[in-house]
Amino acid sequence: MAPKKHEFEHDVELDVEARVRQGVKAVLEEVLQEEMTQHLEAGYRELTPTRRGERNGYYTRNLVTPAGKIEHLEVPRDREGEFVTEVFERYKRMTGDVEEAVLEMYLSGISVRKIAGVTEALSRVKVGKDAVSRIARRLEEEQREWRERSLEEKEYPYLYLDATYLKVRWGASVTSMALLACVGVDEEGFREILAVEVAGTEKGAAYASMLRGLVDRGLSGVKLVVSDDHEGIKAAVFSELPGVDWQRCVVHFERNVLSHVPTTSMEEVANDLKAIFKVRREKSARALAEEFIEIHGKRFPRAVAVFEAGIDDALSYLSYPGSHHARIRTTNMLERLFEEVKRRTRVVGVFPNEVRGSTLATEIALRSSEQWALKRYLTMDALGEQGVEPHLRGHSVLYRRSNTLVIYRSAWKGNPRTSP
Secondary structure, three states: OHHHHHHHHHHHHHHHHHHHHHHHHHHHHHHHHHHHHHHHOOOOOOOOOOOOOOEEEEEEEEEEEOOEEEEEEEEEEEOOOOOOOOHHHHOOOOOOHHHHHHHHHHHOOOOHHHHHHHHHHHHOOOOOHHHHHHHHHHHHHHHHHHHHOOOOOOOOOEEEEEEEEEEEEEOOEEEEEEEEEEEEEOOOOOEEEEEEEEEOOOOHHHHHHHHHHHHHOOOOOOOEEEEOOOHHHHHHHHHHOOOOEEEEOHHHHHHHHHOOOOHHHHHHHHHHHHHHOOOOOHHHHHHHHHHHHHHHOOOOHHHHHHHHHHHHHHOHHHHOOHHHHHHHOOOHHHHHHHHHHHHHHOOOOOEOOHHHHHHHHHHHHHHHOHHHHHOOOOOOHHHHHHOOOOOOOOOOEEEEEOOEEEEEOOOOOOOEEEEO
């Protein structure tokens, strides 16, 4: 009888905890709705003289609170992407600063014994080996689910690809580990990290594997891929996403050209180069490009040779809406994300192994991008109105998903039909 009584009490306890979480979820969602009403100065479908915008559905996220993990919390969004809630300032994704510190120390290679000593000194709570393992396992499981999530619900017209490097211990030596990342802008104009993967190098096979994995998870509607002039990336894009446009990062392109210009003439040439990318019409940009070649061709032949070889790919963005130009011609957004990863991992120096380096870097990237869901990056109506198609205009855009060929008659809002 005693074991059954214990099981009954345990079931009751779990049921109570679940009901408490449901109640907390309901209250939080009510608070979020009230915050949105105050932000818009109008209730749901209410017309008032002072109304400041419109609601635009929801996005869901998980939130860890003292009552436990609240799953699928519905967070309202406004059409302008300006609503920011204060609820998440009161709760952190992880359960407190101590747990976050434990996680970062563990992933950085600090021994469990030292972690226990530090946490006991700071918070009077001694975190043992089991607690550290539990924290790490939970994070790894969350990231595994994130990496396997479906991408079929939305289309991602714009993709950004880039990589950074982390130092990892490999046996008795230290080596560099490439951290590849892909960020997409969805059909509503919001940014989202789609993949973060590690590789021994930035070879094309690594990028091809990452893109193939995204397609298998349902990636569709891609029009433009933005990256630096990396042969591996280009080969992967053209093989895994045939028919899409490729934009060479303008910032990297300018650096490549200027690397062949003497310091004394750097400012002059840089100004002429930047002028090309300030205009919004392709005809004007082409005219300035021809003028650049004519002015600097004889003085700096190597610089101009690099310019001529890459200018077409550097101007791909001009086929897209003018309001998007500043944000689709460079990989600056990814560079800023990598800077945050580097800043947060600098104290580590060398990771004890690949798994810990990847786990911490991925978590930092995801936390740094949490605010992306609250603010629209691009207004995508302009893309639909302009009706931009990839280079293969009038042709189908093909993606291979596992062993099925998916054909999109239109890369924008296309209706797929499959063929084995």
